[in-house]
Structures are given as C-alpha cells and as structure tokens.
Amino acid sequence: MAPFKLSLPLVFISVCTAPVGATPFLTDSQLDLTLKNIWMFNTGDQMALLGVGDQSAWAQAAHLDYQSGWYGDLLGIDASWYSVAKLSANASFAGRDLLRDNHGHAEGFNKIGQLYAKLKWGDEAAYARLYAGWRQLYKFGALNVTRSRAAPSSWQGISMESGWGAISARGAWVTRFSERDEPEKHRFYTLASNKPIDHIATGEIIWSPSKNTRISWMTGESDNYLLRHGIEAQFSIPVAERQNLLLRGAWDYN
Numbered sequence: 001m002a003p004f005k006l007s008l009p010l011v012f013i014s015v016c017t018a019p020v021g022a023t024p025f026l027t028d029s030q031l032d033l034t035l036k037n038i039w040m041f042n043t044g045d046q047m048a049l050l051g052v053g054d055q056s057a058w059a060q061a062a063h064l065d066y067q068s069g070w071y072g073d074l075l076g077i078d079a080s081w082y083s084v085a086k087l088s089a090n091a092s093f094a095g096r097d098l099l100r101d102n103h104g105h106a107e108g109f110n111k112i113g114q115l116y117a118k119l120k121w122g123d124e125a126a127y128a129r130l131y132a133g134w135r136q137l138y139k140f141g142a143l144n145v146t147r148s149r150a151a152p153s154s155w156q157g158i159s160m161e162s163g164w165g166a167i168s169a170r171g172a173w174v175t176r177f178s179e180r181d182e183p184e185k186h187r188f189y190t191l192a193s194n195k196p197i198d199h200i201a202t203g204e205i206i207w208s209p210s211k212n213t214r215i216s217w218m219t220g221e222s223d224n225y226l227l228r229h230g231i232e233a234q235f236s237i238p239v240a241e242r243q244n245l246l247l248r249g250a251w252d253y254n
Contacts, residue, residue: 023071023072024069024070025068028069029067029068029069030066032063033062033063034063035061036061037061038098038150039056040056040057055093055094056089057086057088057093057099058087059087059098060085060150061082061083061084061085061150061151063082063083063113064080064081065078065079065080066080074119074121076117076118077116078115078118079114079115080136081110082110082112082113083110084110086107092104093106097146098150098181100181109151110183111151111182113136113152113154116131116132116133116135126165127162127163128160128162130158130160134155134185135155135159136155137159141171141203142200142219142228143174143200143202143220149181151180153178153179154178155174155176155177156174157175157199158172158174159172159173166208166209167205167206168206170203170204171201171203172201172203173200175188175200188200190225197223197224201223203218204216204218211236212234212235212236212244213236214232215231215232215234216232217229217230218230229252229253230250230251231250232249232250233249234247235247
C-alpha cells in the first residue's frame with residue numbers, strides 16, 4: 001500500500017459568503033478537502049487457496065468534510081462526502097476493501113459518509129457533546145472505523161461524549177453500518193443464523209490524570225447476541241531526566 005494524502009482547509013465559506021453580522025454558525029464553518037492515492041498488492045496464500053493469483057488495485061479518493069460553527073453556541077451540523085475512483089485493478093478482483101467489489105469486478109463509488117447534528121454544553125473543564133446521524137466512531141468503546149483505505153467506514157445512531165477534569169465518558173447506540181469499500185448502508189445480522197440484530201450499544205469511562213497515564217473500562221453488546229468487556233491501562237515511569245518507561249496492558253472478556 002502506497003498512500004499519499006493532502007489536506008487543504010477551504011475557508012472561503014466564512015470569508016466569501018458570510019454576510020456582515022452573520023452568526024458563528026457560518027463564520028466559523030470549515031470545509032476540508034483530502035486527497036488519497038492508494039495502491040495495494042496482495043500475494044497472500046489465502047488468495048492462492050481460492051484459485052486467485054496475485055492481486056493489485058489502485059484507487060484515487062477525494063474527501064470533502066464540512067464542519068459548521070455553532071448556532072447559539074449550542075447546535076451544529078457536520079457532513080462528509082467520499083468519492084473513490086478506480087485507476088487500475090485485476091480483471092478477477094479480490095482486493096482488500098479498497099474498491100467496490102461487484103461480482104469480481106472492481107468499481108469506484110460515491111457516498112455520504114457522515115451526516116450528523118451536534119449539540120454541546122459546557123467548556124473544556126466540564127463538557128457534554130451529543131451527536132445524532134451518520135458518524136465515524138474511531139476507537140469508540142467496542143466500536144471502531146478503519147481509515148487506512150480509500151474511504152473510511154461509519155455508523156448510524158446516537159453518540160455522546162462528556163468530561164469533567166481527569167474523567168471522561170463516551171457512549172453510543174447504533175443501528176446501521178457503512179463499510180469502507182461500498183456506498184450501501186447495512187443493518188446487523190448474526191453470523192451463522194443470519195437473524196437481524198436490532199442495535200449495538202457501547203460505552204466507556206476513562207481516567208487520565210496526565211498525558212501518559214490512562215485507565216479505561218469499556219463494555220459493548222450487540223442486542224441479544226454478543227457481549228464484551230475490556231480494561232486498558234497505561235502508565236509512564238520516569239527513569240532518567242529525559243527518559244520514561246511506558247507500561248501498557250489490556251484485558252478483554254467476550
């Protein structure tokens with residue numbers, strides 16, 4: 001994989017279109033353009049067992065990420081558009097989640113990856129944030145998204161983030177998922193019996209009194225199907241004037 005990424009902040013929304021006396025909802029808006037060029041080559045034994053030879057795929061992606069300012073210092077809206085174009089791919093396609101796989105043929109795609117409303121209260125010392133809609137949830141309790149391909153994945157639902165001093169908490173309730181290599185939005189199903197799963201709920205509590213000290217507890221459940229708990233800890237011990245010993249550990253129960 002050979003990625004190339006360029007991010008350009010486009011602030012013309014607030015400079016060119018906001019009238020005099022406009023609210024921060026417009027003047028504090030931001031539009032970012034990110035370009036990603038990724039080439040992947042796969043020679044894994046798994047493909048050979050399936051009767052597929054070496055695989056390669058090359059894609060060009062463009063991300064448009066819009067972040068509004070705050071209306072009344074309370075309400076905002078964010079959105080992301082992802083476009084992925086196929087530059088090259090094998091005729092018999094078995095790529096690794098880079099381009100859309102249409103019955104063995106690689107295709108580009110377009111999709112609205114994020115679209116959510118946001119609410120906020122408080123300041124840096126004590127705050128709460130509420131989000132509703134399609135959103136990336138990166139290392140969020142038991143949920144995650146991938147950002148190493150042409151387009152990231154995203155989840156639909158309600159999520160919350162809050163903090164007070166050294167303690168922070170996050171939680172989410174999601175009902176659908178959009179994979180990194182396709183525009184479709186999918187609901188959840190059990191693996192073997194293919195029964196529908198109504199939702200996935202997750203939450204975590206984090207204590208971080210300093211930059212390199214952190215203890216977190218996480219739990220997550222897919223409705224009446226799977227349950228997971230996890231504890232992660234990280235500590236930094238000074239051993240010299242400019243040297244520290246970093247200790248990390250994790251425990252999971254599924």
